[in-house]
Amino acid sequence: MTKGHLQIVVCGAGPASDVAQLVRTAHEQTWTAAVTATPSALAFLDVPAIEEMTGNPVRSDYRTRTEARRSPAAPDALVIAPATFNTLNKIALGMADNYATTSVAELIGRRVPTVIVPFVNAALARRLPFRRAVENLRDEGVHILLGSEHDWEPHPPGSGTERRHVFPWTTAFEVAARHAT
Numbered sequence: 590m591t592k593g594h595l596q597i598v599v600c601g602a603g604p605a606s607d608v609a610q611l612v613r614t615a616h617e618q619t620w621t622a623a624v625t626a627t628p629s630a631l632a633f634l635d636v637p638a639i640e641e642m643t644g645n646p647v648r649s650d651y652r653t654r655t656e657a658r659r660s661p662a663a664p665d666a667l668v669i670a671p672a673t674f675n676t677l678n679k680i681a682l683g684m685a686d687n688y689a690t691t692s693v694a695e696l697i698g699r700r701v702p703t704v705i706v707p708f709v710n711a712a713l714a715r716r717l718p719f720r721r722a723v724e725n726l727r728d729e730g731v732h733i734l735l736g737s738e739h740d741w742e743p744h745p746p747g748s749g750t751e752r753r754h755v756f757p758w759t760t761a762f763e764v765a766a767r768h769a770t
Contacts, residue, residue: 593665593769595622595762596696598689601629602671602708603749604756608634611668611758612642618766621662625649627676627689650688666765667696671708671756674719680705681722697731702768704732706741706761708752714743732764 595615599605608624615622623645626634636647669676676690685691697703705726713719714735723733734741734757741760744752 592618593620593766594662595620595765596664596667596692596701597622597624598627598667598669598693599624599630599634600627600669600671600673600676600689600708601631601633602673603633603753604671604708604758605630605633606635607753607756607758608670609639609642610756611670611762612639614759614762616642618762620665620762620766623648623662623664625689625692627673628687629673630689648688648692664696664701666769667693667701667703668706668761668765669693669703670706670758670761672705674707674709674713674716677705677707677709677726678718678722681725697729700730702732702765703730704734704761704765704768706734706757707743708749708756709743710746710749711743712746732768734761734764 599608612622622643624639624647626647626649631649639647679690680693685694741757
């Protein structure tokens with residue numbers, strides 16, 4: 590028996606290669622998981638390995654009319670990680686220009702508990718559009734792991750590789766699971 594189903598949306602940033610850590614964490618807590626990737630995230634992923642782990646296809650595009658319809662489990666929680674500067678801003682603005690952002694827009698609208706873990710450098714995080722996007726999403730009930738209260742800060746420009754190894758996958762799951770109940 591599973592406790593819940595976690596939908597994961599991965600963006601094209603260094604930690605995306607390690608999304609299996611989030612899948613394993615969910616499985617350890619008897620949750621199922623499925624992964625959706627932004628188009629740029631696919632280059633970071635071992636898609637066959639993730640599909641084997643989750644038992645679900647990694648979705649990155651809309652189905653064609655000829656593809657078989659398979660209803661995925663309704664998510665109990667959504668984690669968007671790592672979330673890029675671009676994707677976080679698009680989500681806040683309601684821009685749904687690819688399968689991943691369309692899915693996120695719908696799940697937030699359905700009030701599925703949502704956690705976003707940005708992976709941005711400090712220069713990008715200082716930008717007013719980004720700060721407004723974070724504020725607007727928080728006002729909408731989205732949990733954004735960013736700031737000293739979450740022990741996750743933007744990294745100095747050019748230092749993303751070092752930060753990849755401390756990405757808070759487990760914390761993202763814990764926050765999502767806590768809000769799903």
